[in-house]
Amino acid sequence: MGCLYIFLIVTLLSIGSVLSWREHRIRRSIDLSVTNPLDTKLPSDLVPTNYTLLLEVNAEDLSFHGNVNITMTCAKRTNQINLHAHHDLQVDEVNLEVFQHTQSGKSMPVKIRRIDRVPKKPLLVIYLQDDLSVGSLYEVRLLFKGEIWENTEGLFQGKYKQTSGDQLQDLSYFATYFRPNHARRVFPCFDEPAYKVPFKVTIIRPKQYHTLFNTELESTELYTNDKVADHFKITPPISTFTLGFVVSQLEELPVSGDNAPNQVPLRIWSRRDTQENLKDVRAKITLVMNHLTNFWNASYPLEKLDIIALPNFGSVKPADNWGLILFKENELQQGYYAITQELVYQWLGSWITPNWWSDAHVNKAIAGFLSASTAIELDGGVEFDGKWPMTILYSIYYEFSKRYPHSRITAMKQETTCSKTELVLRMLNFTLGEDTFRRGMQNMIKHREFKTFVTDDVWESLTKQSHLDNRLCESATINEVAESWIEKDRIPVVKVIRHYGKQTATVTQRVYLRERPHDVPEQDKMLWWIPLVVARQDKLDFSNTSATKWMKKVKEVTLENLPNANHFIIVNPEEIGPFPVNYDEHNWNLLADYLLTQDGRSKIPTYTRAKLLHDAWNLAYAGDLSFATAFNMTLFMQYERNHLVWNPVFTLIDHIGRHIDMSAAHKKFEIYVRTLLTPLYEELVQDQQEEGDNWKSNLRSLAKSFLCKAGYKPCIEEAQRVYKNWMESAEPDMGNPVANQYICPVFKWGTQEEWEFGLQRVVNFPEMRMKSERTYLLKTLAGCPIQASKINRLLNITLLENNGNFTDNDISLIFKMLSGGSNGYMALFKFLQQNWNAIKLRFKDQEGMWDNLVNSATGSFTTQEGYDMVSQLYVQRQGEFGTAEHIIEKSLKNIKEETKWSDENLPVIEKWLDRFLNQHKLGSEKFIG
Structure with a gap:
């Protein structure tokens, strides 16, 4: 009777989630192009309604075994049952059974025709003698076993040491990591996020251990002399990836005082030796929980929360099982961000779950945005040091302005798409207003408890709230706004040309392209919904983040009622939207002059000062702005002391310095x-x-x-003093006492003798030392010198003398480093030119190395002089390039494009620098060169 009661309750609980699942499966979602390419989607003819899972952990032989009963509803006529089961999981096909549950409560066996494990796919297919009846309940009962691994996928073992008196104990734990689709490694299942059903779980473990699970322990009984069975309360409807348990001897952190009334029981677990370091974690988690409860306007959705500081946890990310979160030990000792992100998933991710992996990325973006804003609010921005969102924003700017974003790397594309979505959420929070944004997010999760959502649900909820609050015109939707940003691997650049007599401005948008040539297909068809937030000098107010006007996927709009010609405007202050902004020259000059005043620098916020500088230089680099204007925008930096404004400067110095090298x-x-x-x-x-x-x-x-x-002379002299101590040491090969920061200056500005000493340290590098030290030395030996004599010496040894101390990997590294600066690739080019026959013979059986050399020697020139040199070599050695023929042809094409850039910009840069140097009296005694 008790089992039947549980079965009926579980079935009733599952009906809502099944209907929700079927409803969402047919709804359209923005295609983020980030679905898991390795996953195999199951047919939708059967829908699980509950699981009964028993699993026994065998600590001695690092294995597990168990059984699972899965009850299913037949949604479509079928004669097969498809389940996820990993190749490593052994399923007992002989004793596998299928039953039909009748309305009277009886169970009738279903005849099985055959059972297949699908090659190269993690699928178990059970073929039945007859078709299943639509609307009927069925149950499949399976026995399985598998191995416990050390890598954090499925069920894994971790090891750690703990002090016990004067002794160190060697201890182990066994834990699960099922995200995103590793539950199939442990038991056959419907391993997809949309299938949210209850689980009734029993874990059998050694007596000296204890088990933590998603839900509270219901009862424990003796199983054998040395094992016990832990029976846990039935879970709410959950996805397989949020299921989890830990079998360990970790200890609970003592609680000082009782939990507050109505507060969810919070337990923190760790090894005994780290508990002192975790004493502040409880207060931190409680603070975050209260903050998130207020944001969602919804209480924490489970009866308890266990937080575990897992020793030697090898996963990149915490395991955010529902009600059971596994962190690395050091993660809990850091700021609020990591903790908040995992707690966000307890609401959005576990309680309300993405329907498929394409929707999981908007989930991650919401978690990232909410975690960052929460951390900033709770600690005043100390953890981020002001760098959020600028760090991800600048990386987005660079990546999406390339001719080929992501270099066709799928994982990078997933991360950048997620980051861009996070920035879109930040933009909406600004432009719609925090209250509207929060209420929209609350409405999104309202009435979706234990159900799933698709990406459009997020945008629809924000749209409805925006219309209610009059923050968006009735004809517009957030779906349109968000889709215009997320569906493209690009971002826009906005250009503002002011008409000072009319006090208006023409605003245009187009694709932002930084790399040349700007030949991206269909770029003219790419348009975005862009909020134009305007700050103006005559009424400076950076607190108003409402859009003055939206560019509704149109190429051009007009801004009206702007200030007169004596006052600047700033569009998109504080990087409200993820896009750079260009202006007419007069507006740029007004900004440059204003920033030179102390009053101006104090009134324009940090992020906006950084944006103006960052936009000006990158627009100039892209060919959209005069470098004279961009350099003018840097003049205020002699007074600037905020590190956030300085951060982009170093990247810009590096980029421009390399280009004009x-x-x-x-x-x-x-x-x-x-x-x-x-x-x-x-x-x-x-x-x-x-x-x-x-x-x-x-x-x-x-x-x-x-x-x-x-x-800078003091720096060079300091580096040489430190380096001299190494040169004079009795055993220089036993260790490097010189910090890395000193080595490159010595190799660049120092003597041939100093450089030669470094070369000998690479040649004589002892086997017992860390290889990374040798790699760094070799990189700086090749990449830092500006004297051709040093580079030629290195090339002679490695290419012509064929010194056995240098591997092919070493030589490839040398080529790569030499291609990074004009002194390097010029010397490499001339060395190839002068020693053509010997080098061709050296690499006659190594096409990859030969191709690498030709690419490094010819691919980085940027001027007409360089083009002429490479072109002359191409003509002289016509037909001798072999596999590298297409490489030098590509180099010539690229150099031609870069030459156009140099012809247009170098005279402007040099003219500005001449004027700058004439205006400043420099103390040359502090400088070399």
Whole structure:
């Protein structure tokens, strides 16, 4: 009677989730192009309604076995049952049984024709003698067994040490990691997120261990002399990937005082030795839980929450099982972000679940946005140090402005799409208003308890709330807005041309392309919904983030009632939307002049100052803005001390420096860099403290590194003093006492003798030392020198003398490093030109190495001089390039394109630098070169 009662209750609980599942399976969702390509989707003819799972952990032989009974509803006429089952999972096909449950409560056996394991797919297919009846209940009963692995997929073992008196104990634990589709490694199942059904679970474990599961322990009984069976409360409807358990000897963190009334029981588990480090975690989690409860306007949806600091947990991400979250030990000791992200999933991810993996990425984006905003609110931004969202924003700008985003790497595409979705959510939070955004998200999860959602559900809820609050015109939908951003692997650039006499501006949008040539197919057809938030100098107010006007997938709109010609405007302040903005020259100059005043720098917020600088330089690099204007926008940096504004500067210096490396303007550019960075660096050194802010030490390190590259004399002298100690040591091959930051300056600006000493350390590198130290030395030996003599010496040894101390991997690394700067690739090109026959003979049986060499020697030139050199070699050696023929032809094509850039921009850059150098009296005694 008791079993039948449980069966009926479980079936009733499941009806809602089955209907929800069927409803959502036919609904359209924005295709994020990020579905799991390795997953095999099951047919929809059978829908699970509950599981009864028993699993026994065998600690001695690292195996498990058990049985699972799956009750299903027949939704479509079929004569087969398809289940996920991993290749490594052994299923007892002889004793497999299928039953039909009648309305009277009887169970009738169903005849099985055959059972197949599908090759190369994680599928178990049970073929039946007769068709199943639509609407009827069926149950499949399976026995299975498998091995426990050390890698964190499915059921795995972890090991750790713990002090016991004066002794160190060797202990183990057994835990599950089922996300995204690893439940099939442990038991046959419908391993898809949309199938949300209750589980009745029993875990059999060794007596000295205890078990933590998604739900509370209901009872424990003796199973054998040395094992017990833990029976757990039936779960609510859940997806297989949120199921989880841990069998361990970890200890619960002591609780000081009772839980507050109505508070969910919260337990924290760890090894005994780390409990002192985790004493603040409970308060932190409670604070986050309260914050999320208020955001969702919904209480935590389970009866308890167990948080485990898992020793030596090898997973990249925590295991966010519902009601049971597994963290690495150090993750719980950090800030709020990681904790918040996993707690968000307890509501959105477990309670309300994405229907399929394409929808899981919007789930991740919401979690990322909400976790960052929560962490910033709770600790005032200390954890992020102000870098969110700029870090992901700048990476998005660079990636989506390439000719070929992601380099066709699927995993990178998934991450960038998710990051862009997170930025779209941030944009909507600004433009719709926090209250509207929050109420829309609350409505999205309302009435979806234990059900699934698709991406469109998020946008529809935000649309309805926006219309109710009059934050969006009735004819517009958030679906349209979001889709315009998410469906494209691109972002727009907005150009604002002001008409000062009319006090209006023409605003246009197009694809943002940074790499040349700008030959992306169908770029003219790409349009976005873009919110135009405007800040104006005569009424500076950065708190109003409402859009003055939306560009509704149109190429052009007009902004009206703008200030007069004496006042600037800023479109998209604080990076509200993920897009750069260009202006007419006069507006840029107004901004540059304003930032040179102390009042201006104090009134324009940090993110906006960083944006203006970042946009100007990248637009100039892309060919959309004069470099004279971009350089003008950097002049205020001599007074700027905020690290967030400085962060993009170093990337920009590196990009432009590499591009003009071969030109006469490069030395002038280095003087400009030294002039810009020296006051900042010397001030940071003077203000240096033993326990200063992290951002100060990072900024000081970056400034020093770039100054050293640019020939800042005190830096070079300091590096040579430290390096000299190594040269004079009795056993220089036993260890490197020189910090990495000093090595490149010595190899670049130092003597041939100093460089030769480094070369000998690579040649004589002892086997017992870490290979990464040798790799770093080799990279700097090749990549740092500006003297051809050093590079030729390295190439002679590795290519002509065929020194046995250098492998093919070493030589490939040398080629790569030499291609990074004009001194390197120029020397490599001339070396190839002068030693053609010997090198061809050297690589006659190594086509890959030969191709690599030709690409590195010819592919990085950017000027007409470089084009002429490579073209001359191509003509001279016509027909001798072999497999590298197409490589040099591609190099010539690329150089031609880069030459256009150089012809257009180098004269402008050099003219600006000449004027800058004439206006500044520089202390040359501090510089080399």
